[in-house]
Amino acid sequence: MSETALNLVQKQEWENGILRGSVVERRAAGLTRTVVxxxxxxxxxxxxxxxxxxxxxxxxxxxxxxxxxxxxxxxxVILHDWSRVMQKQLVSENPRPGSAVWWLRTGQAGDYVPTEGASLEVKEKGIELPHLTYPLDLKGYYAIFVVLPAKLGCIELRLSGDERSQLFSGESVGNGCYLEINSLPAFVKAGHESFWRWADMTRQHLVIEQPYKTVSLYEESFRAHLDSVRLVPLTPELVAQLNATWSAEGQKRTVIGYYEPGSWAFQEKVESNLDHWKPLLAFAEARFSVLDINLGRGGSVLNYESRVDSQLLGAVHGDPSHGKVPHSSAAALMQEYTNTFATELKYARQLGMKPAANFGATSCYVGSDLESNFSKEHPEWRSGDELRYDVPEVRRFMLALFEEALQIGAERLSLDWCRYPETLKSKGPVTEFMRELRRLADRYGNLRSVHIDILARFPARGVPSWQYMDYRTWAREQLVDFLCPSNIQGRHLNFDLSEYLAATKGTKTRLLPNVTAHIWGLSMPGMFWERVLRCYEEGCEGAYVYQADCPTLGSPEGIRYLSLCCSEAALKRWRAREQAEQGKYSKNIYLSLPPRGGQYQPWSRLRVWIEGFSPGLVELFVDDKKINRYTAPPYVLTSEERSDDKAIQPGKRILTVRAEDGGGWLEKEFKVYFGSSN
Known part of the structure; x- marks a missing residue:
């Protein structure tokens, strides 16, 4: 099976194979199969x-x-006896209540038992624990694999020579979002090994860290834990093969990664400017050429050292998780102790990336701890939760934010019309603001003898308020340098590019369509890579990755997947390998992961991944009613249009997928749950 299928395999199939050694082959008569x-x-x-x-x-x-x-x-080398760490006084089989000591949990039994019945865990919520060091004396290159207990939780690991730690979560692979645990798959894969990296282990120790977010956030059971770490020696030939597999050869495409420092800091302990280096290093490893740093949204508290509007200070709420709204003051610590934007400008440049100052057009979060002073003082200048861009004072306020970013040192500006566009009623105010922003950028550019790039992410056709985006004028008048049409949430993930290619043809504006990296985006790596490659093949110069921080800061796999997006040659190499391997893969049908709480929501779409053969027709049925019939991928249940948000009634449904395989059909049935949230 492919890595995409491995990420999408469902609970019963996974446990049958891993725990019980039972594998189902479909329509395989006369074929050669390999058991791994x-x-x-x-x-x-x-x-x-x-x-x-x-x-x-x-x-x-x-x-x-x-x-x-x-x-x-x-x-x-297998590490699982965590009593062997250097700091032996910090590990106990029975930690005292309130003590800052790790729990060596032994004597476990059952289907999901960790290695030899023992794991390293945290016995009591709300207590910060010190780092641990497992001593090693290895030489040469090793492949490193990490296993976590099969339950809610995570761990951070690094080698003693590293500058950042890596988050591991049994629930988060590829698109899995580090930001919210309710956006994770519905089950944790027992026995799953995460391939961390290959590294020269000479004079390296293993350092174990408790993720700060597990101390007090989310459920009582959401804690740090670790099963085992496996190190496999590599020959020089294998090292060369791994380097070649994950190389980004050829012409480098412009890939822009979106990053929210405020969301990252919500779950971190940011007390020094040096702390900003760690997440930016991960973005550099993912080979982003431009880092789009979100500083806030018009009308909400700001995540940088602003004096134009109110900073994020004090405890704020996050997105609901399992019916509970988390609160954290960690993001406020970042504002109290660091100059976020100035520091990230400096570090991004040092790491070879081009930073941009990103503002969301608006979201005031009226009445909440996220509403800014400007919104509170001028309710007449907003409509509901959004600022009104037909009001000159609102446009002047937003220009003041961008000018402040330029004064701090920005040389690229980014405006996000996608979050949230509901207040827009006509093209005029939108285009007028783009002209005003261009004049501001040119004024600072002339003072510095440089060109200030402007990026605009905006709703693609069919996405709310798309009709108010006069992107043709933006390109023709050179108001923007990067045009980034985009979906919102889990719809319109394969929108048509032709009208945007036509709009930028003959202009200096470059087209970089958005390819969302959130859990509700296209499944990684296969669906995601295929969309990026299709953008390049149709004539786009690069890609914009919204919520790039989810996979970049969420898993080592996510970093590797994103690191190939800058290379069309690497993506074509992947596609050629996939096509060559189809005859070796088991014939099977897989579903994209439900984006929240194990349910497919109205604002997302269920997508189908088929491998092991090239299907002719593909048909999708819900409760025996035919919904779709396709002759080629992508295979989407209902359609991408918002009008189909409620086409499937909430509750448990039987989804049947039939794929034509030569003279017969491969058919697979799934029990699927559909939610009702907007």
Whole structure:
């Protein structure tokens, strides 16, 4: 199976294969199949095992064979006895209440038991724990794999020579969002190994850190934990192969990554300007050429050292999680102790990225702890939760924010009309503000003898308020340098590019369509990479990745997936490999992950991934009613249009997917839950 399928496999199939050693092959008569068995977590050192395969047709045994396998894993290093850390006084099988000591939890049993029944955990919520160091004395390159207990929680790890730690979560792979645990898959994969990295382990120790967000945020059971770490020695040939697989060769495309420091700081302990280096280093590893740094939204408290409007100070609320609204003062610490934007400008440039000052057009969060002084003082200048751009004073206020960013040192400006566009009623005020912003940028550009780039992310056709975006005028009058048509939430993820290509043809404006990296976006890596590659092949110069911070700061896999987006050659290499491997993959049908609470919501769409063969027709049924019929991907239940938000009634439904395979059909049934939230 592909890495995409591995990320999408559902609970029953995963547990049948990993816990019970049972795999289903569909329409495989006459085909050669390869069974992959990973014994490294079960067998250490030198051993001999009996490996038996039974081929069943229903309950009838068709064939059976047993082979003896000799294993020599003596050069594989498995870390699971966490009592061996340097700081032995900080680990106990029975920590005292209130003590800052890690819990060595032993004697566990059951289907989801960690390695040898033991794991490193946190016994009591609300207590910050010190870092631990596992001593190592290895030489040369190793591949590093990480296993977490099969339950809610996470851990941060780094090597002693690293400048940042890496978050690991059993629930977060690829699109999984580090920002909100309610946007994670509906189950945690027992026994899943996360491939962290390959690294020269000479003079390196392993450092274990408690993620700050697990101290007090979210559920009582959301805590730091670790099962085991496996290190496998690599030959120079394997190192070269890994380097080649993940290289971004050829012409480098412009890939812009969106980053919200305020959301990152909501769950971190930011007490020094040096703390900003760590997340920006991850963005550099993901090979973003431009970092779009969000400083706030018009009418809300700001996430930088502003004197134009109110900063984010004090506790604020986050997005609801499992029915509860989290509150945190951590983001306020970032404002109290650091100059966020000036620091991130400096670090981004040092890391080879071009930083941009991003403001969302508006969202006032009226009546909440996120509403700014400007919104509170001028309710007549807003409509509901949004500022009114037909009011000159509102436009002057927003220009003052952008000018403040220029004064701090910005050389690129970014305006996001997508979050939230509901207040717009005509094209005029939008285009007039773009002209005013261009004049402001040119004034500062002339003073510095540079050109100040302007980026505009705006609703693509069919997305709310798309009709008020006069992007043709923006391009023709050179008001913007980067045109980024975009979806909102989980709809319109494959919008047509032709009208935007036509609008930018013959102009200096470059087209970088948005490819959303959030959990409700296209599944990684396959669906996501295919969309990026299609953008390049149709003539776009690059791509904009909204919520790039989700995969970049959420998992090592996410960083690797994003790191290839700047290379059309690398993406074509991936596609060619996928096409060549189809005959080796098991024939199967997979669904995109539900974006919240195990349910598909009206603001997102269920998508189908098929591999192991090239289907002719593909049909989708809900409760035996045919909904869709496709001759080519992408395969989307209902459509991308908002008019289909409520086409499927909430509750449990039976989804049947039929894919034409030669002279027959591969059919698979799923129990699917649809939510009702707006």
């Amino acid at each position: 068995w990973n014994p490294f977590r079960l067998v250490t050192g030198i051993a001999s095992v009996e490996f038996r395969i039974t081929l069943l047709d229903g309950d009838r045994a068709v064939a059976q064979d047993t082979i003896s396998v000799s294993l020599d894993n003596s050069d594989v």
